[in-house]
Amino acid sequence: MIHLAVMLYASPLYWKQKYHTSALSGQAWVDELILGHPDRIHCELGMRLHVFIALLV
Numbered sequence: 001m002i003h004l005a006v007m008l009y010a011s012p013l014y015w016k017q018k019y020h021t022s023a024l025s026g027q028a029w030v031d032e033l034i035l036g037h038p039d040r041i042h043c044e045l046g047m048r049l050h051v052f053i054a055l056l057v
Contacts, residue, residue, distance in 0.1 A: 024032055033041040034049065041049050 022029060022032060033044060034052075038049060041047070041052060045052060047055075
């Protein structure tokens with residue numbers, strides 16, 4: 001049982017998946033953030049979409 005717990009705990013350290021894989025940059029990247037999943041813009045910029053739009057206006 002302990003062996004399984006250790007494996008589950010340590011597995012993210014060995015099985016890494018790249019997070020930043022977008023080939024886009026500049027305006028195309030911003031468009032992807034605006035039109036994409038709502039949680040992604042928050043994760044990338046640290047703010048929700050409505051806050052980002054308010055800063056642009």
